[in-house]
Structure formats: structure tokens, C-alpha cells
Amino acid sequence: MKLNTPIYLTHSLSIGFKLLFLFNILVVSSLIAEEPTIQTLKVGDSLPEIPYTNQWEEPSPIPKETIKVFFISDMDASKIIHPILEKENKGYLESKQAVLISDIHRMPSLITRFVALPKMKSYPYTLRLVREEKLADPFPRTKGSVTMIQLKQGKITKIQISNVEKEVKDFLESL
Secondary structure, three states: OOOOHHHHHHHHHHHHHHHHHHHHHHHHHHHHHHOOOOOOOOOOOEOOOOOOEOOOOOEOOOOOOOOEEEEEOOHHHHHHHHHHHHOOOOOHHHHOOEEEEEEOOOOOHHHHHHHHHHHHOOOOOOEEEEOOOOOOOOOOOOOOOEEEEEEEOOEEEEEEEEOOHHHHHHHHHOO
């Protein structure tokens, strides 16, 4: 009998591990299935409705007449577009029917409050801020680049991503 005991024990452990493995697969699969799939914006889509606030912490929805959207999600991208806009007068973005959106949800709150927002308040243009995780996920992006979206009657007609200052400026100046 002693010779057969390890075989039964090994067989029982083997079944137990298989059941545990299957259970883990089911749990992980159900978690993945519950996570909603965020679709990236594409031509023909409308912009997502996001409760933007500006750098003065006021609600700042996107005006209906907007035809150009600039989206930035990291410091390198901001270093491309901010110098372009800081050279212009107040009202420049509005005159181009353009808005600038910045996803700052990953920025630590103390940095946001004591460093970033005071600097942003000096900008001669309105900066629409996304402060909550996942809200800006539909915006296509590439690290270090500005996402430029053209709209016609609220629908996306063109998406361009660039890290070249001249391309960003040309998109801003285009009809």
C-alpha cells in the first residue's frame, strides 16, 4: 500500500493544479471581458463629450464652431505647441476656430497645483484640461507629438500626429 500512496497523492495534486489553473483562466478572462474597450477616434467620429476645465479651473466646453483640435498628453508635445501659441496675441486660437486640449491626469496633484497651473494661467489662450483617468483615452497619440484633429460640423475629417513645429503651425494656419 505504501508504494501506491505517492501515486494517488501525485494524481490528486495534478487534478487540483489543473482545476486551479482553469479557475484562474476563467477569472482572468472574465476580468478582461468586463473591461470596456476604448475605441480610438477616427475619421467620421464626433469628439467625446468630456467635462473640460480650463487653467482657471472653470468649466470650458468645446465651442460648436470649433474646426481644429490640438491634443497633447506629455511634456515633449507641450514643448512643441506652447512656443507657437505664446508668440500670438490673446484670441488667436479662437480666431482660428481652434482649441487646445491637454491630458494632465497623470501629473502629480502637487505639481499640478503649485507648478503647472500657475504657469498655465500665464498663457494668452485657453487650455482645456483633462484631469481624470481614461477620459482622453479615445484621442490618438504618439509620445512627444501633437495630435491635430480637423472637424467639419462636429465630425472628424482629418487626424494628423506630428512632432515637427512647422507642421503644427501649418495645420493651425490652414483653412
